[in-house]
Amino acid sequence: MLKIENVNAYYGYIQALKNVSLEVPKGKIVALLGANGAGKTTTLKAISGLIGVQEGDIKLEGKSIKNDAVEKIVAKGIIQSPEGRQVFADLTVEENLKIGAYTRKDRHNINQSYDQVYGYFPRLKERKKQEAGTLSGGEQQMLAIGRALMANPKLLLLDEPSLGLAPLIVKDIFSIVKDINSQGTTILLVEQNAMQALAISHYGYILETGKVVHQGEAKDLIKDEKVKQAYLGGH
Amino acid sequence: MASFLQNVIAGIETGSLYALAALGVVLIYRVSAVTNFAQGEMAMFSGFVAYSLWQRLSLAFGNTHVTYIMAFIGALLFATIFGFIVEKVFIRPALRGSLVGKMIITLGLIMIVNGSAGALFGTDTHAMRRAITTPSFFIGGLLIRPNAYFIIFLTLIIMFILFYLIRKTMFGVAIRATAENETTARLMGVPTAKVSSVAWIIATILGATAGILIAPATNVHTNMMADVHLKSFIAAVLGGFTSFIGPVIGGLLIGVMDNLVGFYISAKWRTVIVYGFLILILIVKPAGLFGKVRRKKV
Numbered sequence: 001m002l003k004i005e006n007v008n009a010y011y012g013y014i015q016a017l018k019n020v021s022l023e024v025p026k027g028k029i030v031a032l033l034g035a036n037g038a039g040k041t042t043t044l045k046a047i048s049g050l051i052g053v054q055e056g057d058i059k060l061e062g063k064s065i066k067n068d069a070v071e072k073i074v075a076k077g078i079i080q081s082p083e084g085r086q087v088f089a090d091l092t093v094e095e096n097l098k099i100g101a102y103t104r105k106d107r108h109n110i111n112q113s114y115d116q117v118y119g120y121f122p123r124l125k126e127r128k129k130q131e132a133g134t135l136s137g138g139e140q141q142m143l144a145i146g147r148a149l150m151a152n153p154k155l156l157l158l159d160e161p162s163l164g165l166a167p168l169i170v171k172d173i174f175s176i177v178k179d180i181n182s183q184g185t186t187i188l189l190v191e192q193n194a195m196q197a198l199a200i201s202h203y204g205y206i207l208e209t210g211k212v213v214h215q216g217e218a219k220d221l222i223k224d225e226k227v228k229q230a231y232l233g234g235h
Numbered sequence: 236m237a238s239f240l241q242n243v244i245a246g247i248e249t250g251s252l253y254a255l256a257a258l259g260v261v262l263i264y265r266v267s268a269v270t271n272f273a274q275g276e277m278a279m280f281s282g283f284v285a286y287s288l289w290q291r292l293s294l295a296f297g298n299t300h301v302t303y304i305m306a307f308i309g310a311l312l313f314a315t316i317f318g319f320i321v322e323k324v325f326i327r328p329a330l331r332g333s334l335v336g337k338m339i340i341t342l343g344l345i346m347i348v349n350g351s352a353g354a355l356f357g358t359d360t361h362a363m364r365r366a367i368t369t370p371s372f373f374i375g376g377l378l379i380r381p382n383a384y385f386i387i388f389l390t391l392i393i394m395f396i397l398f399y400l401i402r403k404t405m406f407g408v409a410i411r412a413t414a415e416n417e418t419t420a421r422l423m424g425v426p427t428a429k430v431s432s433v434a435w436i437i438a439t440i441l442g443a444t445a446g447i448l449i450a451p452a453t454n455v456h457t458n459m460m461a462d463v464h465l466k467s468f469i470a471a472v473l474g475g476f477t478s479f480i481g482p483v484i485g486g487l488l489i490g491v492m493d494n495l496v497g498f499y500i501s502a503k504w505r506t507v508i509v510y511g512f513l514i515l516i517l518i519v520k521p522a523g524l525f526g527k528v529r530r531k532k533v
Contacts, residue, residue, distance in 0.1 A: 086419040088412050099412045103424035228342030
């Protein structure tokens with residue numbers, strides 16, 4: 001579905017992505033792992049069009065989306081739930097979800113999407129009239145994912161959904177991410193929490209200082225000794 | 236009692252015009268994160284356009300309600316283009332600039348707009364007609380000024396439409412989302428450049444409307460909006476820059492207090508008393524009456 005081919009991207013003079021290639025097949029969860037500063041978020045920014053791509057190409061279903069406007073990429077079906085959740089604190093839960101559907105043309109199906117999101121996250125339904133700023137961290141993460149789902153995406157980009165959350169809540173969130181995928185949404189999951197991310201993914205890529213240094217089936221990566229030592233805290 | 240009512244109504248009349256202008260200031264502040272110090276000058280320019288159109292049309296077709304309404308609408312069309320151009324040419328390129336930089340740009344705009352108005356329309360003072368020319372009359376001891384009621388009524392309608400737009404529609408949610416977090420709004424597919432453009436257009440129209448309606452009282456000249464503009468800013472600060480209802484209450488409060496203090500306490504000292512009192516309010520509520528101090532969760 002999504003193909004990134006030899007992408008180079010820069011922040012000023014600093015090269016943030018070096019010849020990165022990766023592929024997200026339809027219907028799968030692909031994990032993008034690596035330490036802080038490895039280029040994970042930059043990769044997502046390049047896909048979403050928030051930063052320019054100097055060399056290489058990014059293709060959705062065979063067509064280049066490289067350097068399209070951000071809102072155009074969303075309209076084509078790639079939506080991102082950004083790092084740090086970034087819910088609109090002054091908007092109600094319901095309004096946050098509403099804005100997620102901004103580019104939808106099929107207005108009459110939007111109610112179905114509300115039901116779907118409230119189905120995954122019943123807590124959001126209870127709090128739909130509440131301002132998002134009053135939610136707990138876990139609830140805000142649910143809202144950030146729910147908001148992205150309102151776009152009815154072909155491809156969902158999740159940037160560190162486990163960041164700063166209690167282990168039990170992380171477990172919940174990951175199991176819902178898996179559910180969302182089994183309902184047919186393709187997912188690119190960026191995580192530092194490599195073990196748990198690989199546990200629900202089909203395939204994984206490991207980034208280091210802007211380069212893909214390792215990749216493979218998730219079940220193989222979990223067992224790989226080198227990967228374990230370097231990224232999975234297996235010592 | 237009659238004179239009390241008289242003062243309150245006159246206060247609401249001018250206060251609602253401050254409120255209109257203040258809403259424009261707040262709208263721009265929230266979407267573009269810049270305080271538009273040129274709002275008043277832009278409104279003055281639109282006022283001149285309305286006056287010139289009205290003069291020309293009256294010469295050609297006679298001074299009727301129709302020519303006034305046509306001039307009014309023409310000026311609002313001008314304001315639409317004016318707001319669009321100012322945002323596009325002056326504000327958009329500085330989008331990621333510093334706050335001070337953007338503020339200086341709007342200060343520069345004051346000079347440009349004021350200078351252009353002087354060059355194009357001259358520095359003379361002109362009398363503008365009222366929207367409603369029906370003469371005032373008495374009911375009991377109360378002087379009824381139809382134009383004042385019209386102004387209050389019209390601003391109420393405009394505010395109602397604006398609040399509906401901001402609170403209930405998808406575009407309103409997009410405006411508030413862009414105001415809070417521009418990057419994330421874009422990630423949700425909101426064309427934030429378009430949102431900013433429309434916000435400037437709406438704000439310029441609000442300012443122009445205030446300018447045209449106040450013109451019969453201030454006359455049309457290059458400094459006609461100085462007082463209104465200052466008070467609309469104070470209204471916005473008093474009500475709170477983070478809310479939309481705040482500036483409306485702030486504007487009405489200033490208008491009414493100005494009149495009541497002037498009438499009952501001291502006409503000489505009214506400015507000092509009114510604004511001294513407003514500063515007291517701000518000491519108690521620094522974010523304004525309806526302003527919120529934002530808390531952030533990690």
